[in-house]
Amino acid sequence: MKIAIASIVIALCMVSGALAHADGKKLVVVVAKGSSLTNISRDDLKRCYLGEPVSGGGKTLVPFNAANGTPDRTGFDKAVLGMSPEEVGRFWVDRKVRGQSGAPRALPSAAHMAKVAAKFPGAIGYLTEDQLTSDIQAVQVDGVPYTDARYNIVTQ
Amino acid sequence: MTQSSQTPAEIGSGPVTGGFSIRRLRTLILIALVAGVAVFTGVMFTLVQSLSERFGPQVAADLEWRAARGAQELAKTADVGLAVSDTAMVKEAFGAYAESSDVQAIVAVDAQGQVVASHGQIASIDPVFAARPMTLVHGDGYVASWAPAVIEGNQVGKVALVVSTHRLSDAQGVLSRVSDTTLVAGLAGALLGALVILFFTRQVSIRDHQLNDYAHNLEAKVETRTRELDERNRGMRVVLDNVAQGFLTIDLDGALASERSAIVDRWFGAPGPGVTFAAYIGRRAPDFATWFELGLEGMRDGFLPAELCIAQMPRRFTAGESTFEVEYSPIMRGEVPERILLIVSDVTERMVRERAEREQREMVALFQRITADRAGFDEFLDEASALVGSLASAGDPVVERRTIHTLKGNCAIYGLESYAALCHEAETEHAEHAGPITAEWRTRLTDAWRDAVARLARLVGGSRRNAVEVEFAELARVVDKVRQGLAGRELAAVLTGWSHEPVARRFERLGNHAVSLARRLGKGDVEIAIVDDGIRLDTARWAPFWSAMVHAVRNAVDHGIEPPEQRVRGGKSARPKLTFTATRARGRLLISVADDGGGIDWEAVRVKAREAGLPAESQADLEQALFSDGLSTARVTTDTSGRGVGMGALREAVAALGGSVEIESTAGAGTVVRYRFPEADGQILPLRPPTQPNFHIA
Numbered sequence: 001m002k003i004a005i006a007s008i009v010i011a012l013c014m015v016s017g018a019l020a021h022a023d024g025k026k027l028v029v030v031v032a033k034g035s036s037l038t039n040i041s042r043d044d045l046k047r048c049y050l051g052e053p054v055s056g057g058g059k060t061l062v063p064f065n066a067a068n069g070t071p072d073r074t075g076f077d078k079a080v081l082g083m084s085p086e087e088v089g090r091f092w093v094d095r096k097v098r099g100q101s102g103a104p105r106a107l108p109s110a111a112h113m114a115k116v117a118a119k120f121p122g123a124i125g126y127l128t129e130d131q132l133t134s135d136i137q138a139v140q141v142d143g144v145p146y147t148d149a150r151y152n153i154v155t156q
Numbered sequence: 157m158t159q160s161s162q163t164p165a166e167i168g169s170g171p172v173t174g175g176f177s178i179r180r181l182r183t184l185i186l187i188a189l190v191a192g193v194a195v196f197t198g199v200m201f202t203l204v205q206s207l208s209e210r211f212g213p214q215v216a217a218d219l220e221w222r223a224a225r226g227a228q229e230l231a232k233t234a235d236v237g238l239a240v241s242d243t244a245m246v247k248e249a250f251g252a253y254a255e256s257s258d259v260q261a262i263v264a265v266d267a268q269g270q271v272v273a274s275h276g277q278i279a280s281i282d283p284v285f286a287a288r289p290m291t292l293v294h295g296d297g298y299v300a301s302w303a304p305a306v307i308e309g310n311q312v313g314k315v316a317l318v319v320s321t322h323r324l325s326d327a328q329g330v331l332s333r334v335s336d337t338t339l340v341a342g343l344a345g346a347l348l349g350a351l352v353i354l355f356f357t358r359q360v361s362i363r364d365h366q367l368n369d370y371a372h373n374l375e376a377k378v379e380t381r382t383r384e385l386d387e388r389n390r391g392m393r394v395v396l397d398n399v400a401q402g403f404l405t406i407d408l409d410g411a412l413a414s415e416r417s418a419i420v421d422r423w424f425g426a427p428g429p430g431v432t433f434a435a436y437i438g439r440r441a442p443d444f445a446t447w448f449e450l451g452l453e454g455m456r457d458g459f460l461p462a463e464l465c466i467a468q469m470p471r472r473f474t475a476g477e478s479t480f481e482v483e484y485s486p487i488m489r490g491e492v493p494e495r496i497l498l499i500v501s502d503v504t505e506r507m508v509r510e511r512a513e514r515e516q517r518e519m520v521a522l523f524q525r526i527t528a529d530r531a532g533f534d535e536f537l538d539e540a541s542a543l544v545g546s547l548a549s550a551g552d553p554v555v556e557r558r559t560i561h562t563l564k565g566n567c568a569i570y571g572l573e574s575y576a577a578l579c580h581e582a583e584t585e586h587a588e589h590a591g592p593i594t595a596e597w598r599t600r601l602t603d604a605w606r607d608a609v610a611r612l613a614r615l616v617g618g619s620r621r622n623a624v625e626v627e628f629a630e631l632a633r634v635v636d637k638v639r640q641g642l643a644g645r646e647l648a649a650v651l652t653g654w655s656h657e658p659v660a661r662r663f664e665r666l667g668n669h670a671v672s673l674a675r676r677l678g679k680g681d682v683e684i685a686i687v688d689d690g691i692r693l694d695t696a697r698w699a700p701f702w703s704a705m706v707h708a709v710r711n712a713v714d715h716g717i718e719p720p721e722q723r724v725r726g727g728k729s730a731r732p733k734l735t736f737t738a739t740r741a742r743g744r745l746l747i748s749v750a751d752d753g754g755g756i757d758w759e760a761v762r763v764k765a766r767e768a769g770l771p772a773e774s775q776a777d778l779e780q781a782l783f784s785d786g787l788s789t790a791r792v793t794t795d796t797s798g799r800g801v802g803m804g805a806l807r808e809a810v811a812a813l814g815g816s817v818e819i820e821s822t823a824g825a826g827t828v829v830r831y832r833f834p835e836a837d838g839q840i841l842p843l844r845p846p847t848q849p850n851f852h853i854a
Binding site for chain 2: 064
């Protein structure tokens, strides 16, 4: 019985996930081509973007954000950090007041994001599926590639 | 204009003005100017230096801070671009620094030292990068610093910012120029001010001397003029003290000026301060003062021209035993009278003299009349004395007015003009009311007549001729009749008739009066025609009629006969004609006076009659109205006629003789007044055959 209920819940979740996919584009977590970082846990990804040092591929990861207010930024903060733009703002103000490190650098465009991710050592960022270039590579999140239907980091 | 007698060299040491000489004043002003300019320049110079010292280092520090801080900011904003060697990103990161005029150059190099992006120009950036990061490098005209671009502990490049120090040097140059300019301007201002002061003080000095000269000349002129005026005033005072006329001036309120002839004070006493002429003279001549004040009020009001107001002001007054005449002369300010000059003359003696001369002339004229017609003159005296006697006591006011009017006319006939004038004055005085003559005027008329009779007594003597005048022709005719056998009873009747007065004599007197009156009135020389038929009338019984007849004659001349030019325009002879006629017909005596004048304006009579409340429907009504007291068609009352009194007196006299009056008047042709009387015994002497006419006065 329990298994049946769980299956129904999972099915509903999958349906809702499928519905979610239908609303936005998938945001692909990217690093430089050839990096040894091919997978990152959602929790590490969250800590990395909340200013905590996270290593990956033998380097300390340097997170780069899309510009504030863009669908990419809003969708990534909601999916990874679980925060709305206002909550993200209040979070970083609090950090600044406490004298801790600042927010990840925001880049003005997807092209900048692609270029920085490709060239800057340890850089990690995110792009939509159609913005991927050849000198960067996608990183799985919790072992789920962006091509998987369960991948749920999407633009807002 | 008097010019200064000083030379320009002397001017500098000019006169003392308010305790300072011009030179001293000029020196003080110059010192003050130089001191002021020096202080101003010093203050300005110090201020500029202070600004330079105070703000120069601040500007330098600001530039250095900007170089150091700017390099750090640029390294932080350009770090990503440097990390990826993206020139565009780095240049975009330069931002506002690239637009600042203070920034001479920005150079960004990557971790390998390759220039990723740059802005501006600098000879060599190496000395800058050779220094330690975030330290200042001072070069020729710049200060620079560089900072590393670090991302997460990794240096991704360096950014050098070169800030130009030209702003500082420019500011210092400007301050220096301001300082120099202030100094030069101060000196130039002091020099210019000194020149201006020298120029103006020199001009002031020249003017000062000129004014001094003018003042001296003016004082001399004033002194001279004052002496002249004093001299004139003394002369004028002498004139005013000794002139026989009173000269006074008054303002339009009537207030007397202080200057006047001394004789005025002698005549009327010294006036009090501020007293008006009316109040001053009113104590002695209140009527004159009242009329004077009325005239002056008219002048003050300004409604009438000053000349007209002056013409209406009283001219003569009597104060005590003296009579004074006043002439007025307005003293004009432009078109407006400001004061009035009064010239008062004592005319008492002149009036006495004139009266004496007038009486003398009158006596000569009377003498001529007496000589020509002694009997008639005696009759006139008797008749006039009787009329004056009737005025001694109060009677019917209408009869009194007729009496005075008749007296006036008869006195005029016999040349007693002074008494005629007095009668005219009495008529004028009583014309406004219908009451009896005042007691004062009764006394004046009676006393004046007594004086006149006394004067005439010296001419005519106390005795009168008790004789009968008969023309030789008539005497011859009587003698001839007697030789033809005239009966004694008829002869007695003829001789008795000689004691009566010939009508021709009365006609002659009236004709003479008409001639002289017409000449006086400008009516030309009247031709007199007399037709008497030898009629004689009882002197005493007919005296009132002949006295009243004078009114018919005066009316005919004054109102009937036109002036010569008007007669000529009307197609008549320039010489008017007056015909006196006395005839008998069917047992009645007819006496008429005919003129060839313009005739009676019956419409005017009708209007006047209606105004007087008299019947005015028929011609008879109008003729009756013409003989009513107070009715006259004359527009102006003269001393000759126009009061409408005479014809009333005439009608009364005719009625007293049982007669009647008829008037026949034709417009433009003349008027005939006919008097018809019943014939009575002793009135007529029918010896002389009638002729047409038988007497002329040319």
